[in-house]
Amino acid sequence: MLRQIEGSQAVAAAVAACRPQVICAYPISPQTHIVEALSATVKSGALASCEFINVESEFAAMSVAIGASAAGARAYTATASQGLLYMAEAVYNAAGLGLPIVMTIANRAIGAPINIWNDHSDSMVMRDAGWVQLYAEDNQEAADLHVQAFALAERLSVPVMVCMDGFVLTHAFERVDVPEQDAVDAFLPPYRPRQRLDPADPVTIGAMVGPEAFTEVRYLAHVNQLRALDAVPAIAAGFAAAFGRSTGGLVRPYRVDDADTVVVALGSVLGTLKDAVDELRDGGLRVGVLGVTTYRPFPSAAVRAALGGARRIVVLERAFSAGTGGIVTADVRGALPGAGAGTVTVVAGLGGRPITRASLRQVLADAHGGRLEPLTFLDLDLRLVERELARTPTG
């Protein structure tokens, strides 16, 4: 149903339509509106077969999700920032056990200094945890991705993170076609676990594995996650056929076909980027955008195909690795022949700093003219950092 709705409310409605059987969460900004809405839905009786479990921490939230999923329940949780770090050990366990848990990340910076606003530092930490990671461009996609995420998770028996930019999306009020219950029921079959903990038919899940087989376990998890490269587009296509709109998938190219310069990015900045690219195109610059919707597994072949014609590639990142630079950049370079020579990194929007069209136009024009350093921090206040550097002892 078409509604003018807050992103968090739309996601909560989409998750509820997936009929989760256990929802466990600990509140943290900017995730709170999602789980508040879901707890109200459960309390109202609208989700009769669902138990909402208030836990004492994020570590407990993921642990309860693991237990619920292992016992055969469709399990959901959501968190952000420090909350995701606090559950880190259990996040890896969920993936290692192959449990199809779906988790929303309301992307937020990590302290210190403490900062509640948006960037991708939190989910990037979990890039190697063995979860599929999907990034939403807008609230329509955020809602739809949750429906697709449950289908994907249960098809492959792998956990899926749906990442949506905190505040920028979670607290934005906009038009969303909220997935209807009937359509979701037709699209998403009831969860049938591959194996489950059942006292009547005991099995052991998660026993110790020694050096003789640990590599093989990890290898099989890798192969299984790579299957998402086929499953994600198939599920997105099925979703498009059922719901009449195209969301999800591996990558989203925009005006890349004849582009000399392409900017690669994840999440909600893609909309602003498309407006900036249209404006630069009006000025005669052949630029394009490649949105990466599925970041794990990394869709190397799709990225390579979309970037094939571009001479210059800019990877715009909302997180970075101190001492090295871009995180997504390393993936993009790895996907390109010649290790992606000519690929540069722009770090932008850290800790909630707005990414404006004006700044994007400038940095893309600079990139197009070959004037960008390998690593640029967008809108960096040079006076501030140089003053601080001048009074910092070196060596």
Add this chain to the structure above:
Amino acid sequence: MSSSMFQVRIHGRGGQGVVTAAELLSVAAFVEGRYAQAFPSFGSERTGAPVVAFCRISDVAIRRREPIVDPDAIIVQDTTLLEGIDVFAGLRQDGYALLNAPVPASELGLVERLRWYPPGRVVTVPASELAQRHLGRPVPNAALLGAFAALTGVVSAASVMAAIRGRFGDGLAEGNLAAATEAYDLVRSDQGSAARA
């Protein structure tokens, strides 16, 4: 696309409902079958601190997610902000300013501002008083949105009323609707007399 997009910035203090105002305005546009995007600024979230929310309205899908720096209209819920904040920053030359005050803009120290904008573009409405009378609480949102519809014509009064009705329960809806209607009529008659003057 920019030409068909109308951008509003709402200034208030934490607790006065700037976010709700932006959301209601977006719903009014949605009711008309248009696209709208409402979002808060997330500065300080303390009660009483200056806060800002934004609303874009367009006939086509809205993709950008940057703060609004050159609004077509500003709404000021609390004129005590005028001393510390340039609420007019970036307001377009042909823009609108709607302020919650029981006195004309000329009595708010805005004489210079009034000269910069076309006649009838900088307008006050006693939204808190209207709310106090109709609701028993000085929450200015509904009245300001009624006045906004009258001032700009960007959304219709009927759409604003539909948004208010959809947001508030039966008890609160009536008072808010009455405040919005009276504010709409006040600004309409002011605009009428300004046009005649």
